[in-house]
Amino acid sequence: MGYYTDLILILDSTVRLAIPLILACLAGLYSERAGIVDIGLEGKLLGSAFGAAATAAVTGSAWMGLFAGVGVALGMSAIHGIASINLKGNQTISGVALNFLAAGLTTFLGQSWFHRGGFTPQLSGDQRFGPITLPFAPELANVPVIGGLYSELISGHNILAYVAFIAVPVTAWVLFSTRFGLRLRAVGENPKALDTAGISVTLLRYQALIITAVLVGIGGTYLSIAQSAGFNNNMSAGRGYIALAALIFAKWKPWPALATCLLFGFLDALQFRLQGVQFPYIGEVPVQAIQVLPYLLTIILLAGFIGRAVAPKASGIPYTKER
């Protein structure tokens, strides 16, 4: 197999690993831009992964699973919204509470519904989102250079993966070219000004939380019924936190967010591929050294190249109309 094919396959793996990160990262972007810190992304990912897998298992339909996954995320966002917007509670605490709630509740409900110790039944066929072959992919597969790129890398992902990639330009457009986007950014920087202009801060923040929930709900659904075939305990495995880190990395901007998530995915995919490989002159590198690569590179990039990341000014601060 040539280097080019290898590269395509690694990039293909990169895409699959990055999808849940991209969705969660964009989700976080909307809420943080609106001034709401969402540590609860991890819990929302987990909760919606469970909702999607459980519903898909019962109804036999992946689409019903998607609805349920997004529904769970919406419910959790509603709790977060009430606690942090209406009751003006501490957003970090509310988010952490959601994470605990999701971890405990998914296992508990999974056990009482399916009696498999928190696992949902194995899903197959229509219960999952299968790969979509784009037009002409098989025909083009043998065309040099472009064929492999198109049939392996671009074609053959599931619908949720394409949604994730479409969400990036859409987010960039919404955020920087629409009135809603302008207000969303303003409410995260200076809610007082917006309030003075007669725009409801509460409404805007709820709108942001709804978008957040839809995106992270799709991410969780991807995790359990597209990438895997069922739910298991704690399957989000810290992806929500990584997405938050990626968000800081990307300075709360959509395109850099995409790039960062792809970078994280790429480093992981590369790491899998390099394990046990004989390098010229060096020989086999200890696996620990390979596995530390993604973390090491992250630190180097963060410390050396990214520069200062400034969060939206009002992020994390509940808005009080009058004092």
Place this chain on the structure above:
Amino acid sequence: MTFSTFTKAIAGGVALSAILTGAALADPALIYDGGGKFDKSFNESAYTGAEKYKAETGGSYSDLEITGDAQREQAIRQFATKGFSPILVPGFSWATALQTVAPEFPDTNFVIIDSVVDLPNVRSVVFKEQEGSYLVGILAAMKSETGKIGVVPAFNFELLEKFACGYKEGAKSVNPDIEVLETYVGAGFEAFNDPAKAAEVTRSQLDQGVDVVFQVAGGAGAGVLQAAADAGKFGIGVDSNQNYLHPGNVLTSMLKRVDVATYNAFMDEKNGTFTPGVVTLGLAEAGVGAAFDEFNADLITPEMKAAVEDASAKIASGEIVVHDFMSDKACPV
């Protein structure tokens, strides 16, 4: 509260706890490891053994799933205080906690699986995983058409290497030229819970031409078997018989009879024949093996089965000695 009522209250409490202890005496307890009760693997196997004990004796047992490492000592202590015996803890992660708690309850019997705790009231059950892995390695090498097979351990850890090393040795015994890829899912215990990443690691191996993958990743192993089945290739299960998960795409499973170890420990306590010390279960003791059933019958040729039976007999008789990774922390192949 006067002094006398105080002492009465204490006396009452002591009496009550004595009654509770009496009632629960000799009931065994089982505390599952991180992967959870129904991991379709290691813990579930312990559960199967306990259920068998319950069905055969009409007795009962208590069990618990922990949610974090901090609960380990507390959980053992709680069961011990309530008078359960033996208290069985499957998994090497329990070793430290048991080392601490077992001496506090000298009259309670403990059983640990996969690790050795050298105390007078602890039975340590260890398996010769390398022998069972050797057998599935033979099957993998004979099934492979590409000359490349893979193994996916959860992370770089001695016990998991023991499986991987036996597998490699078995594979090379039938095809010295076979290439065995080894890729870890993660770098720590959380890798046991990440089937999505395990599936991705497996796809990475399949992309490189591997056509049979042996999973040694507990709960995350479901992702390995899923990825292999999705690609129309073969996975190999571990610990429990996982052939049924994807009929036609799970070549075999490396059985580790945790259920037998659990059942035996519970029965020994019931019959008053419980013995502490190290118990080693290998092929000769039918403690490990390769799974053959109706789900993989079509995948296994008579030659493959014959090769496994031949190797089993030779290992059991000592003619073949499969290298134990734990003995020198190195794999010769």
